[in-house]
Amino acid sequence: MFPTPSRPCPPDTPGTRPAPRGRALATGAALSALALGAGLITAVPAAAAADTPLISEVYGGGGNSGAVLRHDFVELGNPTDAAVDVSGWSVQYLPARPGPSTRVQVTPLEGEIPAGEHYLIRQAAGTGGGADLPEPDAAGNTNMSATAGTVLLVDGTGAVECRTAADCAADENVVDVLGYGAATIFAGSPAAGTGNTTSASRDEAFTHTGDNAVDFTVGEPTPTNSAGETATEPGGEPGEPVEPGEDRIHDVQGVTRTSPLAGEQVTGLPGVVTAINAFGGGRGFWFQDTEGDDDPRTSEALFVFTGSTTPDVAIGDEVLVAGRVSEYRPQAGAQTITQLEQARWTTLSRGNDLPEAILLEEDTLPTAYAPSDSGDITDRELEPDTYALDFWAANEHMLVRVEDAPIISPTDGYDALWVTTRPDENPTPNGGAHYGSYDDPNGGRVKIESLLDRAERPFPEANVGDTLAGVTEGPVYYSRFGGYLIRATTLGEHVSGDLEREPLRETARHEVSVATYNVENLGGADDQEAFDDLAEGLVTYLRSPDIVGLEEIQDNSSETDDGVVDADVTLDRLVDAIAAAGGPTYEWRQISPEDKKDGGVPGGNIRNAFLFNPARVQYVDVEGGDATTPVEVVEGERGVELSVSPGRISPGDSAWNSSRKPLVGHFRALNRDIYVVTNHFNSKGGDQSLHGVNQPPNRASETQRNAQAELVREFADELLAADPRANLVVMGDLNDFQFSRTLDIFTGDGALINPMVELLEPNEGYNYNFDGNSQALDHILVNGALAGRIDYRIARINSEFHDQVSDHDPQVLWIDTRAGTSPGRR
Structure with a gap:
C-alpha cells in the first residue's frame, strides 16, 4: 500500500539615542x-x-x-x-x-x-x-x-x-x-x-x-504598541443596527490589489451572504453585492473575518455590514486579502437568491499568467482580461464555478486538489498539466478546497486523471499555499479515471540498472509500514534495480535531535524490508554527516546513500571517506580511481552550507566500472511563488543550487578529463527543472546529457506535482560514453496518486554493457 504522508506543512524618525549603554545582557x-x-x-x-x-x-x-x-x-x-x-x-x-x-x-x-x-x-x-x-x-x-x-x-x-x-x-x-x-x-x-x-x-x-x-x-499575551493600543477581538456583536451607507463593496475593493479604504471604517455595505467558514480560527462569511458597478476590475464581494467565532448568519441572508477595512497578507510576498474586521451587521431578510456564479470556462482565464518584468504588482491597476492573476484579484471573494473539471493533482494531506479549465493546456499522458517553461505556468489551474462539513461531505480522495463531475462552486479566496482558490460550497461528484501504477520492465542480463529515489525523510525510528511500502515500490514497480541512489535518508532516531548521526538502523531496516518483499539482499554505503550540518529537519541529519545488489554489482571500497574529506580523482593500478569511495564532493565548500553533500560511489558490474554521484541539492523553499506579488518571481534559491551544480560539474570534468570514456552517472533530487540554469550547468558544452529530455516526449518529463503542475525535480544525467547505450523510464507510482509513499517518483536508467566495449577496465 502507498499511504498519504503528512506534510510539513511546504523572510528614521527623530528621537533621542541613548549614550553608550550598560550591557543589558x-x-x-x-x-x-x-x-x-x-x-x-x-x-x-x-x-x-x-x-x-x-x-x-x-x-x-x-x-x-x-x-x-x-x-x-x-x-x-x-x-x-x-x-x-x-x-x-x-x-x-x-x-x-x-x-x-x-x-x-x-x-x-x-x-x-x-x-x-x-x-x-x-x-x-x-x-x-x-x-x-x-x-x-x-x-x-x-x-x-x-x-x-x-x-x-x-x-x-x-x-x-x-x-x-x-x-x-x-x-x-x-x-x-x-x-x-x-x-x-x-x-x-x-x-x-x-x-x-x-x-x-x-x-x-x-x-x-x-x-x-x-x-x-x-x-496571557498583552501586546501593546507605542500608542498604547492593545489587541482587539474581531467583533461580530450586533450592537446598534447598521444603517445604509454611501459606500458599496466595489468602492472598498477598488481597481488594484489593495483597498483604497484600507484602515478606515465603513458602514452600511449591502449584499447577500454567499458562503460561511464555520471551521478553524479563520471563521467568517462572504457577502456579495447583487447590483455592482459593471467595472470588471472591481470585485463585488468581501469576506467578513470573525476569528474563532462562527458568525450568526445563513447563506441567502440580505445584510448591511459595517467594519474596519483591512488587508491580510498570509506571508511576505503573498497577495493580500481585502476583508472587514471588527465587523457588525444587520440582517434585513433571509432566503434570498444568490448572485450567479461566474463560470470558469476554457477561455475565461487569460492565457497570460501575470505581468512580466513588473516587480511588485500590488498597486498596479488590474487588467483582468489580460492576466490570470489579475482576473483572480478582480474577482476576489466572488462566487465562481467549474463544471466537469479534470483533476490535475492528487488530493493532498490538507484536503485540497487542483483542476484545470483548459484540459488541452500542456497535457501529460495521465491527465495532468506539464510545467515545461518559466513562461507558461499553466494559467488554467484552479485549486479547490471545501467549506462543507467533512462528516457530512467527505473530501474526495482523487488521483490525477479523475474528474469532479457536475458543479463545483464557491467564493474565490487566497492562501499562501497555492494562491487563489475556490472555497467550495458545492462540490462536484468524484469520478475515478482508473489510474493504475504500472511496473517498469525487468533488467536484461547484459544491462546494469541504476535508479534514484527520494524516500521523503525515511528514518530509523519510523513505523515499519514506511519501510514495507518503499520496499514494495522498489521490488514490484522498479524491479529491484542493481544500484539505487537514495535521497532523504535520516539517522537512526529519525527527527529526534539527540546527537545521533549514523543511519545503519535506517538502511538495515530498508534492506530487510526489500528482501522480505521478494527482492535481493542489498548492501549499502553512505557517509554520516556532521550533526545538524546538512539541512533538513533539525536532528534528522538527512543524507544520500547507495543500495546495490551484490549478486550483480561489486562495490569498489576505498577507505577514508568521511563527512569532511573531499573525494578526488586519482590514478590507480587499473587506471582512474577515487581517492575515497564512498566520498563526498567538496564538503567544506560554502555551497553546501545547511545542505546535503553529494555522495560518490565506484561500482563494477559486467566488466564495467561505473561512477555514480547521487545528489540532493538545495531546496526551492526560498523562492517567491508563482502567485505572489512579485512578478516575475525571484528564484533566490537558485544561487546556491547553481554553485552546487558547478562543484559537481567540476568533479565530472575532472573524471572525464582523466578518462574520457569513463561511465559516469550523475543523478538525484536536483530540486530544479530540466530548463533551469542548474541543469544547463551540467549539460553545457555537451558534458552530460539528460535522458528525460533526449528520450521522452516533452510532456512526459515530470516526477513531482506541485500546485497542480506536473514538473521535474529529479534527474539522471550521463556522459557521452553512455549516451548511445541507455534506456530510461520514470516509475509513476507517487506524484499522481493521493496514497503516496513519497512525493517524488523514482527513475531507472538501464545501461547496455554490450555496446561500445573497449579494452581494459571499461
Whole structure:
C-alpha cells in the first residue's frame, strides 16, 4: 500500500539615542555561559535600572490551535525617561538549539519608543486565531516557536553570528536577550516555556535583573504598541443596527490589489451572504453585492473575518455590514486579502437568491499568467482580461464555478486538489498539466478546497486523471499555499479515471540498472509500514534495480535531535524490508554527516546513500571517506580511481552550507566500472511563488543550487578529463527543472546529457506535482560514453496518486554493457 504522508506543512524618525549603554545582557548571560560550561551555580544579580530599551514580551503561538491572536509578536519596552530612537536596530530570532549553520531571522526596526512605553513588532501569522494585534510599530515574517526560542534586541541590522550564550554575551551589538523554554541562549537562566495561548513578559516596571527566569513570567499575551493600543477581538456583536451607507463593496475593493479604504471604517455595505467558514480560527462569511458597478476590475464581494467565532448568519441572508477595512497578507510576498474586521451587521431578510456564479470556462482565464518584468504588482491597476492573476484579484471573494473539471493533482494531506479549465493546456499522458517553461505556468489551474462539513461531505480522495463531475462552486479566496482558490460550497461528484501504477520492465542480463529515489525523510525510528511500502515500490514497480541512489535518508532516531548521526538502523531496516518483499539482499554505503550540518529537519541529519545488489554489482571500497574529506580523482593500478569511495564532493565548500553533500560511489558490474554521484541539492523553499506579488518571481534559491551544480560539474570534468570514456552517472533530487540554469550547468558544452529530455516526449518529463503542475525535480544525467547505450523510464507510482509513499517518483536508467566495449577496465 502507498499511504498519504503528512506534510510539513511546504523572510528614521527623530528621537533621542541613548549614550553608550550598560550591557543589558552581559552579566547574566556571561555567568550563564560559565554555568553551562563548568557546571557552576550562578547567583541572580540584583535588579538594576536599565538604561536602554528591553525586550518586554514575546509570543510565538499566533494562529496556532486554540490561539486568540493571529500573529506572533515581540514587544519592546523603554524604561528610560526619554524617547529612544531604534531606527537601524533589529530584533533577531534563533531557534531553541541553534547550530553553527543556523540562520538567524532579522526584523529591522524604525521609529522611536516613547519614554516608559512599548513598541510592537508583529511577526508571522498562523491559520487560526481570532484577534488582530494593534497597529504594529514594525513588522516581520518570523515564525517563532510557541514553546522555546531566543529573541535578541540588536543595535544594528546585521545578523548576529553568535550561536551560544557566551558568544551572544560578548557581542557588543546585542542589547538584550530573552531565551524561553528549552533555549540554549539566554540571560541568567531561561524563562519558562510558553504555549499557544501564553507569552513571556516583564512586569510594567520593566524589572531587569539579568536573569530571564526572574524577569519574565508566563501569562496571557498583552501586546501593546507605542500608542498604547492593545489587541482587539474581531467583533461580530450586533450592537446598534447598521444603517445604509454611501459606500458599496466595489468602492472598498477598488481597481488594484489593495483597498483604497484600507484602515478606515465603513458602514452600511449591502449584499447577500454567499458562503460561511464555520471551521478553524479563520471563521467568517462572504457577502456579495447583487447590483455592482459593471467595472470588471472591481470585485463585488468581501469576506467578513470573525476569528474563532462562527458568525450568526445563513447563506441567502440580505445584510448591511459595517467594519474596519483591512488587508491580510498570509506571508511576505503573498497577495493580500481585502476583508472587514471588527465587523457588525444587520440582517434585513433571509432566503434570498444568490448572485450567479461566474463560470470558469476554457477561455475565461487569460492565457497570460501575470505581468512580466513588473516587480511588485500590488498597486498596479488590474487588467483582468489580460492576466490570470489579475482576473483572480478582480474577482476576489466572488462566487465562481467549474463544471466537469479534470483533476490535475492528487488530493493532498490538507484536503485540497487542483483542476484545470483548459484540459488541452500542456497535457501529460495521465491527465495532468506539464510545467515545461518559466513562461507558461499553466494559467488554467484552479485549486479547490471545501467549506462543507467533512462528516457530512467527505473530501474526495482523487488521483490525477479523475474528474469532479457536475458543479463545483464557491467564493474565490487566497492562501499562501497555492494562491487563489475556490472555497467550495458545492462540490462536484468524484469520478475515478482508473489510474493504475504500472511496473517498469525487468533488467536484461547484459544491462546494469541504476535508479534514484527520494524516500521523503525515511528514518530509523519510523513505523515499519514506511519501510514495507518503499520496499514494495522498489521490488514490484522498479524491479529491484542493481544500484539505487537514495535521497532523504535520516539517522537512526529519525527527527529526534539527540546527537545521533549514523543511519545503519535506517538502511538495515530498508534492506530487510526489500528482501522480505521478494527482492535481493542489498548492501549499502553512505557517509554520516556532521550533526545538524546538512539541512533538513533539525536532528534528522538527512543524507544520500547507495543500495546495490551484490549478486550483480561489486562495490569498489576505498577507505577514508568521511563527512569532511573531499573525494578526488586519482590514478590507480587499473587506471582512474577515487581517492575515497564512498566520498563526498567538496564538503567544506560554502555551497553546501545547511545542505546535503553529494555522495560518490565506484561500482563494477559486467566488466564495467561505473561512477555514480547521487545528489540532493538545495531546496526551492526560498523562492517567491508563482502567485505572489512579485512578478516575475525571484528564484533566490537558485544561487546556491547553481554553485552546487558547478562543484559537481567540476568533479565530472575532472573524471572525464582523466578518462574520457569513463561511465559516469550523475543523478538525484536536483530540486530544479530540466530548463533551469542548474541543469544547463551540467549539460553545457555537451558534458552530460539528460535522458528525460533526449528520450521522452516533452510532456512526459515530470516526477513531482506541485500546485497542480506536473514538473521535474529529479534527474539522471550521463556522459557521452553512455549516451548511445541507455534506456530510461520514470516509475509513476507517487506524484499522481493521493496514497503516496513519497512525493517524488523514482527513475531507472538501464545501461547496455554490450555496446561500445573497449579494452581494459571499461
